[in-house]
Amino acid sequence: MKNGQAAIVIKNLTKKFNSFSAVSDISLxxxxxxxxGLLGPNGAGKTTLIKxxxxxxxxTSGQAMIxxxxxxxxxxxxxxxxxxxxxxxALDNKLTGFENLDFHSVMYGMGKKARMKKIKEVLELVExxxxxxxxxxxxxxxxxxxxxxxxxxxxxPKVLFLDEPTLGLDAQTRRHIWDYIKKLNxxxxxxxxxxxxxxxxxxxxxxxxGIMDKGKIVAIDSPVNLKNTIxxxxxxxxxxxxxxxxxxxxxxxxxxxxxxxxxxxxxVTEGESKIPLLLKAAQDNNIKVISVTLNKPSLxxxxxxxxxxxxxxxxxxxxxxxRENMRRGINR
Amino acid sequence: MKIINFNxxxxxxxxxxxxxxxxxxxxxxxxxxxxxxxxxLGFGFRRxxxxxxxxxxxxxxFLVPGIIGMxxxxxxxxxxxxxxxxxxxxxxxxxxxxxxxxxxxxIGRIAGGATISIFQGLIILFLSYxxxxxxxxxxxxLLTFLLMLIIxxxxxxxxxxxxxxxxxxHGFSLIVNFVVFPIFFLSGAIYPLDEMPKxxxxxxxxxxxxxxxxxxxxILIGSSTFPFLFDFxxxxxxxxxxxxxxxxxxxxxxxx
Numbered sequence: 001m002k003n004g005q006a007a008i009v010i011k012n013l014t015k016k017f018n019s020f021s022a023v024s025d026i027s028l029x030x031x032x033x034x035x036x037g038l039l040g041p042n043g044a045g046k047t048t049l050i051k052x053x054x055x056x057x058x059x060t061s062g063q064a065m066i067x068x069x070x071x072x073x074x075x076x077x078x079x080x081x082x083x084x085x086x087x088x089x090a091l092d093n094k095l096t097g098f099e100n101l102d103f104h105s106v107m108y109g110m111g112k113k114a115r116m117k118k119i120k121e122v123l124e125l126v127e128x129x130x131x132x133x134x135x136x137x138x139x140x141x142x143x144x145x146x147x148x149x150x151x152x153x154x155x156x157p158k159v160l161f162l163d164e165p166t167l168g169l170d171a172q173t174r175r176h177i178w179d180y181i182k183k184l185n186x187x188x189x190x191x192x193x194x195x196x197x198x199x200x201x202x203x204x205x206x207x208x209x210g211i212m213d214k215g216k217i218v219a220i221d222s223p224v225n226l227k228n229t230i231x232x233x234x235x236x237x238x239x240x241x242x243x244x245x246x247x248x249x250x251x252x253x254x255x256x257x258x259x260x261x262x263x264x265x266x267x268v269t270e271g272e273s274k275i276p277l278l279l280k281a282a283q284d285n286n287i288k289v290i291s292v293t294l295n296k297p298s299l300x301x302x303x304x305x306x307x308x309x310x311x312x313x314x315x316x317x318x319x320x321x322x323r324e325n326m327r328r329g330i331n332r
Numbered sequence: 333m334k335i336i337n338f339n340x341x342x343x344x345x346x347x348x349x350x351x352x353x354x355x356x357x358x359x360x361x362x363x364x365x366x367x368x369x370x371x372x373l374g375f376g377f378r379r380x381x382x383x384x385x386x387x388x389x390x391x392x393x394f395l396v397p398g399i400i401g402m403x404x405x406x407x408x409x410x411x412x413x414x415x416x417x418x419x420x421x422x423x424x425x426x427x428x429x430x431x432x433x434x435x436x437x438x439i440g441r442i443a444g445g446a447t448i449s450i451f452q453g454l455i456i457l458f459l460s461y462x463x464x465x466x467x468x469x470x471x472x473x474l475l476t477f478l479l480m481l482i483i484x485x486x487x488x489x490x491x492x493x494x495x496x497x498x499x500x501x502h503g504f505s506l507i508v509n510f511v512v513f514p515i516f517f518l519s520g521a522i523y524p525l526d527e528m529p530k531x532x533x534x535x536x537x538x539x540x541x542x543x544x545x546x547x548x549x550x551i552l553i554g555s556s557t558f559p560f561l562f563d564f565x566x567x568x569x570x571x572x573x574x575x576x577x578x579x580x581x582x583x584x585x586x587x588x
Binding site for chain 2: 054055056076077079080082084086088089090091092093094095099102103104106107108109135151
């Protein structure tokens with residue numbers, strides 16, 4: 001892929017807060033019209049990366065081009081060609097939905113006629129036309145999100161950043177927003193970069209997914225290909241007491257073993273036929289198996305493979321919490 | 333990109349107007365506070381003999397220019413701080429990511445804040461008719477308006493300086509208690525400064541509002557410590573310095 005055809009080209013991009021690298025040495029190219037996902041736990045550096053691309057933070061080192069414009073040198077051209085929906089709500093609650101959109105379009109230098117036409121159009125797209133004269137403080141969480149997505153589209157950006165667009169929304173609203181995002185991407189041919197820590201979201205939406213951990217992209221491919229790297233089913237054994245995973249190493253059919261406290265994840269093919277063999281081996285070695293689950297591979301498993309941990313927040317270990325606190329303390 | 337984007341300045345100004353208009357309880361509170369000062373201090377010390385007070389001026393009248401200065405001080409500082417509120421509620425990011433120059437953003441904000449604080453100052457000026465105060469004439473009124481504008485810009489600039497250096501709104505009450513209130517008390521807004529002990533007088537000379545209040549008093553009741561042009565020149569100088577420094581610091585600040 002030539003740079004001229006790419007929506008985003010990132011080279012060795014790094015952002016340090018004091019000595020802490022929130023984003024370290026990331027290189028990445030996103031094609032025009034691609035729906036690209038950044039998947040990672042809180043504190044992985046997704047938001048910092050997005051903020052650098054959106055010209056809100058200055059990179060410590062490295063380079064990034066959006067639609068051929070440099071995020072450091074051509075800030076205003078970059079700002080003109082991107083739209084962004086932030087992780088936290090960034091609406092003025094004391095203005096109506098319409099006024100929020102109007103404010104935005106004036107700031108982007110649109111004329112009156114173009115503004116009215118575009119605002120009407122995006123309001124219809126997110127189905128908020130009848131609510132546009134209400135103050136935003138009266139909106140529900142889902143409505144606010146939709147309004148923000150609408151706002152991100154008014155000035156017809158070439159690249160749209162969505163930072164955790166469905167965080168904290170109920171399943172139904174989430175589905176709804178996913179459909180908008182797909183529609184936008186296919187109908188308007190907008191390049192979309194979405195960050196998320198929801199596996200289903202990345203799996204359902206994205207053409208390609210980059211898995212981010214500790215400021216680095218550790219794996220990058222389509223969801224299908226990523227799942228294929230697991231190449232197999234996962235048998236998860238829940239075990240009590242002390243045990244050695246060595247006993248499973250004698251089986252040739254086990255491709256990969258991951259131990260996680262009381263859980264052992266085994267990558268195998270045709271998992272259903274291997275369960276009896278494994279259980280017998282466990283019994284022979286006096287290992288107490290409490291439960292067995294067989295999973296067809298998901299992005300969660302891919303994530304576990306590349307980062308050695310689960311993505312869910314409640315499983316974040318002490319080190320991650322520390323990093324998160326550090327990030328918050330510095331970023332505030 | 334235009335450095336000065338008038339459409340953006342206008343929409344930023346309009347936003348301030350709408351927000352203020354929709355928070356009516358806040359407008360009422362910011363008008364009632366100076367009104368209470370006028371009423372209670374004025375009536376309370378009506379018969380007191382206050383050394384340094386001009387002979388033919390009663391205390392209620394003496395107080396009016398001071399309370400106008402106070403209104404400008406408080407409303408303008410808060411306006412300068414409003415960036416922090418936007419930061420707290422996330423809207424600042426939305427503003428900062430647009431292709432509008434930081435300078436236009438600052439100007440829009442200053443225009444909005446100054447409009448509101450002048451409006452409140454004028455309300456106090458007119459309401460002081462209740463206490464027997466009379467504006468000397470149209471020229472005096474215009475001059476008062478001009479000086480109010482400069483005082484307003486000065487303290488918006490000051491608010492901006494603090495807001496750019498602070499990470500969140502938690503330090504706001506600290507600034508109000510340890511910066512804004514001393515500026516108010518040391519400005520001579522509610523008592524003449526001539527009788528102050530020497531070391532405090534030095535502080536009053538450092539306080540920019542001293543010159544604002546003294547200037548207002550000169551125009552409105554014809555009594556002052558310094559010549560009017562001196563007050564005016566000092567006020568203008570501080571105003572320019574604060575605005576330039578405030579805008580500079582704001583431009584440098586990153587939105588995280």
